[in-house]
Amino acid sequence: MEKLNDANICSIKPLVTPEHLKEDFPVSDALKDQIILNRKEIRNILEKKDKRMLAIVGPCSIHDPVAALEYATKLVALREKYKSRLCIIMRVYFEKPRTALGWRGLILDPDLDDSYKLEKGLRQARKLLLEINNLGLPAGSEILDPIVPQYISDLISWAAIGARTTESQTHRELTSGLSMPVGFKNGTDGSMDVAINGIHSAQHPHSFIGIDKKGQTCVLSTAGNKTGHPILRGGKRGPNYYEEIIEDTEELLIKEGLRPVVLIDCSHENSGKKYYRQERVMNSIMDQRSRGRDSIVGFMLESNIHEGKQSIPEDKNQLAYGVSITDACISFESTIQILDSAYQVLGKLKS
Template identity: 55%
Template sequence: MAGASPLHPLSDIHIRKAHPLFSPAALKELYPVTPASNETVFTGRKQVVDILKGKDRRLLGIIGPCSIHSRKVALDYAERLKGLQEKVKDSMLLLMRVYFEKPRTVLGWRGLITDPDLDGSYKIEKGLKQARQILLEITEMGMPVGSEILEPIIPQYIADLISWAAIGARTTESQTHRQMASGLSMPVGFKNGTSGNLKLAVDAMEASRHPQSFIGIDQAGNTCVLHTTGNPNNHIILRGGRDAPNYYEENVEEAREMLAGSGIDPAVMIDCSHMNSGKDPFKQERVLRALTDYRRRGLNEVVGFMLESNLFEGSQSIGSNPAELIYGVSITDACIGWDATERMLLETHEALSGII
């Protein structure tokens, strides 16, 4: 029509630029699964499932740094944890905590995949390559890993190297993450909400156990509709709430009753960190001792624990020069050091001897 006004721009108004990303298949061709890694991941998943179902009475321990920011530190830690696993293998199955994504309440470093150079440059292609390389090297040692899944596209790039996954407190209520979990190939733990609400996690478990359909990408990177079978291998993680910890025996009983009420076999993991320790890394030990006591007294629904640990205790800020970071010290939540980690796990092993 003559004199018609030009159309107003309506799309991508706040998008600065769009950068094409390589496909999951392309990354896997660059860093393919080796026979040793394949066996580690497969065996790790099977052992975790056996623990969740009560076929294996050992405790499952997800142990490691709050976040991974250095390949060298990650491999150093993995070698030590592998040696410790041999010492405690009769009472515990240890998986290394290898977290590449960090959810943020407001702002902050979002993890190695998103910002591998720790400087806000957001070289995500580099981050994905580094993450996959680290996972390959750790699993090739024979050390299975656990990781939080945050971005729903990321699993297509690295999930074939992960034996256990977590859905965090901020995302347990998210429909997107419940759908995603229903299609993941490994067992999944759901944390209670940041408020301490357990029902959010139980509802998430129920949803993820059913078939779901949602939009995602395939191995070629094509946008498609993914149809899942549902994931029967999941459990709840008690991580404390906004006002109080929730690792006490009455909290375990509440979780057991809620799971039973939803027709789900009770399997409860306790996060020794976060609000269960009041974010004081040294208070993780009292939580670990409590859940060890529960198992000694026959509370077999307590199947595992999470522990934030690094080579050295404490935490540090990234600062203006990442090259000046102290080796083996967390750049996110404060952790206990390796010496304390080894002592605590050996003491736990000793306490469980004869009952597992």
């Protein structure tokens, strides 16, 4: 007899609650204060109270926590070295939206084999975020699944809504209740309308279905998140980091009553998905900043220990260490050169 319910559900398994996961990986009072301060610094940069630039830097995605922690250890030294002009945040992405099919990230599939051991993924993600933050390095991440933030959002200082979900009402409502600054990427076609609509929507109160720390299904009511800002990542029509496009974006934001500030993603369509072109995008960003375009308050770089990318082999022991399995990244050596160049340009600007 054909089922009325769950006709296409193969299994249902209970998952650890957010409360229990946080008990296993607790945040100290000192670390809470540090993350609150990190978020305040980011807000101050977005509001131009702080003249530094935001630098969201790190792997396209995290698939190896050991390599990710090594990367973080390297990056925290650069955060300290360049802190007077750059506010460096590590890109720590655990979920990957897919255009069709593909590996969906460490949280959903930590063993890279379609086994979907979500509890293992959540534990690895929270443990790694704790380790990164305890180094003194803020973490930034994309918010994709609407339940996952209950498990890890207390350890995130900056968040992004991706190009594929920036038009999603679910993600706009979710953002309205998040505690950190959130950037909305332009749509995959390159249009800014969906990002601006997302920022507007997230600024207002919403009510929606979610879970609390005990895993209980609830109606969550929010106050609205006033820290939304656009991220330019290019689109099907090409890059959108050129000066005339930035000018048009500024005008559009002012017209819509929004703060005229942008972050620029040096990867994705802005680099034509060629990782080595990220430096070209950064050169344009810093040229524009040097000529007074301070609406560009930050940038994103996809960077790893080693450059390029690799496919996931059947034998996971064959994975190359410190190399991306999603979008290709620049090497850490190139990252140092790019950040140092940005630091030098900012040092020449009039205060």
